[in-house]
Amino acid sequence: MNITDIIKQKQGTAFSFEVLPPLKGTGTDKLFRTVEELSEFSPRYINITTHRSEYVYHEVEGGLLQRQRIRRRPGTIAIAAAIQHKFNVPVVPHIVASGNTREDLEYMLLDLQFLDISDLLVLRGDKAKEDSTFRPTGDGPRYATELIEQINRFNEGFFHDGTPIKVPGEKFHYGVACYPEKHEEAPNMESDLAVLKQKVDMGAEYAVTQLFYDNRKYFEFVQRARALGIEVPIIPGIKPLAKLSQLSIVPKTFHCDLPEALYREAVKCKTDEEVKQVGIEWATEQCRELMRNGAPSLHFYTVSAVESIKQIARNIY
Numbered sequence: 597m598n599i600t601d602i603i604k605q606k607q608g609t610a611f612s613f614e615v616l617p618p619l620k621g622t623g624t625d626k627l628f629r630t631v632e633e634l635s636e637f638s639p640r641y642i643n644i645t646t647h648r649s650e651y652v653y654h655e656v657e658g659g660l661l662q663r664q665r666i667r668r669r670p671g672t673i674a675i676a677a678a679i680q681h682k683f684n685v686p687v688v689p690h691i692v693a694s695g696n697t698r699e700d701l702e703y704m705l706l707d708l709q710f711l712d713i714s715d716l717l718v719l720r721g722d723k724a725k726e727d728s729t730f731r732p733t734g735d736g737p738r739y740a741t742e743l744i745e746q747i748n749r750f751n752e753g754f755f756h757d758g759t760p761i762k763v764p765g766e767k768f769h770y771g772v773a774c775y776p777e778k779h780e781e782a783p784n785m786e787s788d789l790a791v792l793k794q795k796v797d798m799g800a801e802y803a804v805t806q807l808f809y810d811n812r813k814y815f816e817f818v819q820r821a822r823a824l825g826i827e828v829p830i831i832p833g834i835k836p837l838a839k840l841s842q843l844s845i846v847p848k849t850f851h852c853d854l855p856e857a858l859y860r861e862a863v864k865c866k867t868d869e870e871v872k873q874v875g876i877e878w879a880t881e882q883c884r885e886l887m888r889n890g891a892p893s894l895h896f897y898t899v900s901a902v903e904s905i906k907q908i909a910r911n912i913y
Contacts, residue, residue, distance in 0.1 A: 832891050836908060
């Protein structure tokens with residue numbers, strides 16, 4: 597049963613959330629506690645992010661710096677399998693073009709089939725920190741649509757080089773990302789929606805939004821998507837404010853606006869705890885309005901926000 601079927605099974609608005617794999621060498625205890633705490637609200641599925649490797653600098657003998665490429669959060673596929681096994685809940689690992697060759701991606705698909713994981717969130721992913729624009733790795737996909745093409749060919753029974761797969765496994769279902777306030781690299785909303793339409797036409801079964809704080813932008817985005825013939829579920833992504841530093845970091849990192857009313861309340865705060873309470877109240881009302889207007893599911897981004905999400909979920913479910 598794919599994610600859209602799972603959502604439709606739920607009476608009312610479904611609940612799901614996204615987690616990060618643990619930092620290299622830190623173990624799974626904290627991650628599993630997060631899943632346990634949020635299991636109270638019967639998540640319909642759990643997303644697991646992935647992160648490409650990056651360059652770090654280590655001091656070596658003589659005071660010189662040595663550049664080394666490392667991956668801080670490995671194990672997306674393994675973590676997805678562990679969560680599915682331990683908590684008996686559907687998992688949706690992120691599969692990203694960024695940092696991967698076509699062969700790398702093919703091996704991921706094979707591993708996922710071996711693990712009986714067939715739902716994916718397909719993304720281009722972020723550019724490397726040292727690059728000014730996105731650059732594919734080797735022959736890796738340049739766009740999410742190219743990654744979708746590879747997955748579709750795999751589903752049809754062919755490896756990326758055209759070789760037939762002798763025993764094709766279960767086909768993958770997948771969702772994609774969308775942006776109520778436009779992807780940062782898109783020249784305008786029209787072109788950004790055209791890319792979403794292309795992804796849906798290629799087989800994407802749903803879309804999950806980048807986080808946002810102004811529901812009007814979500815509703816307008818859905819309306820424009822429907823006018824283009826995009827009929828798949830568009831799931832709102834929610835991340836409550838939880839720290840003073842996020843007033844500047846969130847808009848810059850996620851390229852979204854903070855509504856004036858939210859900003860006015862947040863800047864009155866003197867501590868992170870005060871901002872956290874403002875964030876809970878705002879997100880609670882935001883979610884209630886989304887639910888009243890037929891949002892198929894609410895998808896929560898958990899980084900630095902697990903306690904807030906628990907309170908919001910108690911308020912609305």
